[in-house]
Every structure is written in C-alpha cells, then in structure tokens.
Amino acid sequence: MCDSDASYDGIFCFAVRSTGIFCRPSCSARTPKRENLRFFPDAASAAAAGFRACKRCQPERTPSAPPEWIGRLLRHLEERPAPPRAEDLCNAGIAPARARRWFRRYYGMSFRAFCEGHAMSKALDALQKGNSLDHTAAEAGFTSLSGFRDAFKRVFAQPPGAADDLECVRLRWVETPLGPMVAGASDAGVCQLSFLGESDIDAELRGLRDGLGCAVLPGRHPFLDQLQTELETYFAGQLQQFTLPLHQPGTAFQQAVWSALQAIPFGATCSYRDIATAVGRPGATRAVGTTNGRNRIAIVIPCHRVINAGGALGGYGGGLERKRWLLRHEAATASAAASAPAPSTAAAAP
Template identity: 40%
Template sequence: MITDLKKKEFYQALLERNTEYEGSFFVGVKSTGVFCRPTCPARKPKFENCEFFFTPQEALLASFRPCKRCSPLSHPNQVSELVQKLVQAVEENPEKEWREKDFRELSVDESTARRQFKKRFGMTFVQYARARRMGLAMKEIRSGKAVIDAQLHTGYKSGSGFRDAFSRIMGDTPTSVQENSILTVSWLDTRMGPMITIADETELYLLEFVDRRGLEREVEILRNKTKAAIIPGKTEPIQSIEREVDLYFKGELTEFKTPIKWLGTPFQKRVWAKLREIPFGETRPYSEIACEIGKPTSTRAVAGANGANQIALVVPCHRVIRSDGTLGGYGGGIARKKWLIDLEGKGSSLIK
C-alpha cells in the first residue's frame, strides 16, 4: 500500500526526473494508459492522473502498457545492441585498429557508434578500442616484453606515434610502465540505476552508482593513490561482482564474496571492516559503530569514514543510520538508501 505522503514524494521525484529513485517506483498515467520509470523524458502528467507502483509487474496487472520512450521493463540506460556488438568485436580482436571499412562490414554507422559510445562510456568507440589496445600493450611491457614488440602488436608502425598515444591514454611513457599498475573499469546496469566498477586482476577497488555526487573526484583520487592507468575491460573481480550484484537485487544473495581492496587510513579501514559485520537486514547507528571500534567520541569521524567508502553494497554503508532512527546521508541518495534497507529487511525475513 502506497501512502498519500509517499505518492507526493514519488510525484516530486517524477517531476525532477530524480535518478536516485530509479527502480524504487513506476508511475502509471491514466490519461495515456502507459507506465514509466521515474526518469522518463516524456511530458509529465498531472498528479491526479498518476497511479504509483513498486514493481513493473504491478503496473502490468493494473492494465498499463510499458512506455516506449523510457522502456520500464529493461534496465535503465541498458546497453544498446550496437554497443554490445562493437564491444564484443573489440574483445574478439583487441589488437585491431579500426577503419571505416570495418564499420561497413558490420553494417554499423560510424557516427552512430561514436555517439552511443560517448553517451555510455564518455569516450568515442575509436577511443575505447585504442584504450583497450593500449591496455594490452601495458600488460605486455610489464610482463617483460620489449617496447617494440608491444608497439607492433598494437598496430603502430611509428615508435614516436606509439609513445605519444601511450602517454595520452596511460599518463606515462612505455619505458616507465613497469613501475605502474593497471586497473580496469566497466559499466554495470542494475534495477536501481547504472553503477561503475573498477578492479585489477584480483581485487575490486570501486563500486558506485554513476550519479553519485563527486564520483569523478573519487576516480581521480583512486588513480592517484594507485598510480594506475584505468582502461575499459573486464577482469575476474568485475565478472564476479556483476554476478553477485544481480543476485543481490533479485533478493537471492545476502553476502558478497568478491575480493576487495581498501585504500584508506587505518581508522577508515577499521570502520569499513565493522560495517561488513552488520548482519544483512539490520541497521546500526553511527554512535554504536564508534563504540565498537573503541572510539566512543568519534561519531562524526565514523560518519566521515562511512561517506568515504568507495565500494557500495559490498561494504554496506547504507546500513548505518542516525541514533534517532532517521536515515542520515548516503552517497547514492537517500531514496536508494531507504530502498536498499527495505530490500534487505524483506530478504532477512525470508531467510529467518
């Protein structure tokens, strides 16, 4: 049952196209007979013409049909078939240097590919493919291969051209790469909105909602701390967290097993470790966390460490609330925090 107060909250989110509410509710429009997600770009209906639902199934049962503009039955920002085709083509032959004829052979419009990749990844397809090639070059150089071999393997006939391209993408020259590391970034679609994940070959470094305020700064801090180049692709930790996040949102997973890497102060690491001890389906006040780590007067510092967490869901900072029972802050947005707590509350009751 959705209360009148909640309906007003949902309607305001609909007017604002608030991405924090993505997946929290769906709205049926009585005047058109369609139902939409909160971020639908269509003209907004009057409040009295809206009917709100928690799931698309409820909207369908109420005889509403899915909106063609926002596709409420698919993941938000779901990757297009064209992007899927080109990403797969890159993975099948990552060393390939793409030419105009290659797009024609795949029956793909080059300008459309450029536009869709820019929207999804923040880079054009050619930049994506080049970054992937350079990532392979970095791995080869770090494994002991000669720079000239990596250069030729990635399709560069000119040594200076290879060095220039390498430096632009990796932030350093090929000869100094053995001192650096490489991280891989991937986009993950969830019912609560898209997330970004960053990992190396063995551990997860970052998992955040892409609309989190200050995310660009978080990624830059991560890059500086690790002295790493960040390139598109997938590693075992990324594949693992994709599987686990999918099961989590389906209510079929209560504990994440993907190995994680914490980059923080000793105090922050103590707080994050304590967060992982909060049982699924339960919450704890900031003050209690402070007491449990032996710092009862450091409630504010605990809140700061909680906000500095870069691995959402896995390190469950959403389970920490204020002493008066109110939710407090959350990098992914208060609406998501409430939704996650409600999701886990329902799941814990089933487990018990």
C-alpha cells in the first residue's frame, strides 16, 4: 500500500480514520500515518463501516474497470470505420496524450497501435467472410487501396489476397476482481490469459506472436466470449471446471506438466515434486517449476495450485497475494459445494 502497489488491488481496501475516506492499495494519494489506517476485505465492507470512497482511485469500481472515457473510445472503434483523430479526441474532451498514456499502461501498446490492430483484425474478418477488397479498405478507414495493402502486409506479413489462409490471435482485456487480465484466442483455442501489471506485457505478446507465428491483435473471437463468461462464473464461486479449448504449444515435457496441472482437483494443492512424479520425472522438480512459470494461460491451467513441498506458496507470475486469494477462493467454493444439499430426486407422482 505504501508503494501504491496495484498487485494488491482487489485483495483489500484501506481506510483513513482522519479523513473518513477509503482507497484501493494502488491509490497515488499521499500515504497516511499507519495508526490512522483500517483495512477491509472489500469496498462494501469499508462503506458499511461509514467510510467514503476516494474520488481519485475510485475503490468501489472493479479493480480493472476502465474509465468512462475509455469506454467511449472503444465503442467508437466498434461503430465507426476510421479510428479517431487527435482532433476527434479533443472535441470529445479527451486529451490525446492521456489516451496514449492509458493505452500504453493498461494495454501494453500505444493508442495508435491499438487502433491499427483493431482495424486490421476487423479487416481480416471481413475478407475471410468474402467482402470485397474495396469495401474492406473503406470500412477500415483507408482512402486508397495501396495504403490498405501496405498496412495489411505490415501487420500480417502477407497481402490481403492471402487472407483466407491467415491465422491470427485476437486479444481482449478482461476485468476480474483481482485486476485486469489480457486474454488471447485463435481458432485453435485460448492461448493467453495473464494478469497485467506483474509482467512485461510487451514481452509476453512478442513471445506469443513468435511462438505461434502469427499476428496478435485486439479483436473479437467466440472463444474470448466463452472465456469471459466462464471467468465471471468462476469468480462468482459457481464454476470449478473450465470447458474451453486451449492452444499452448510446447515440448512433450511441457505438455505433460500442463496436463498434470489441470488434473489437480479444484480446491486442492500439490507440490512441484508431486507434479514431477506424476509426469514420470521425479528428479525434475526444478524443470517443473520452470515449466510452471511458462504457463501462458493462468487460472484455466491452474499453476497457482502448485506450492512448495514444505507448504510455502512458492512463486506465481501474478503475484503471491493473487495466488493466496485464488487458493482461498477455490477452497471456499469447493467447501460450499460439498455442503450444499443434494438436488431432489423424488419420483414424479404416477
């Protein structure tokens, strides 16, 4: 909290007795004295205790919920063919520099790169559905076919005529109680799900692009819709098993480890040594830890369920507080499910 650490957002809130205000851990306001602090598990608890939400960090919002002006920008990109110009942003009351900073910080790319990627993602969809080149270029905001062809080739390394054979990973930024996550999916399945803020998202997306050998762009995909729905159900304590198809290429050893992770029962944990034994390599504990850390699909491939043999949490790419939260959440969900009354099996009346 004293370091405005965003990795604790969603884990707790803190309130300041002297001001009557409560904040999220990442709040940039001046740090109060320790004796004036009270801690709460969530915003609702702090509000119930009589504290008011900070207007700067807005702790009552979902940790990753984008501000209203970002929502307007995203709707613009969905509804209009051309991305907004600096003049359009100013007319809408949005400083272009603010948009650039926000997209760089939260999406790991510049606003211009996001707009271009979004346009090219929609263009690829249109061409694969049989739309004409002229119509697709105009819908993407281009005034010349040559400009569209150049942009398309720069993104996909192939001309528009090769669209039918192109693969692409579509990205979505997902709100969760533990902060924003970036999700990616191709036609083969979900291939990315990681927390923002703990890792270098630029490096992760470059690794994803290089590993799969295709463009990685903001866009829509049915698997992303399914993932978002299942994540919401999971965080609500109503889902224990994800049903999504996954696409995470790797060596035979890596695939064996990731499969073993998915076999860990919901609400349970095991050690790195247990996983090494399960894949037939009992002496490969260190290699299991390395492979665990290379898992690109957090939560769905539950690398957070692996702990040290002595009971310590071990490491986690999303941060140890998130790992602790996930384990507690799953244990509580499993316990609640086990104690719930069985559904009625009474026979129907003759």
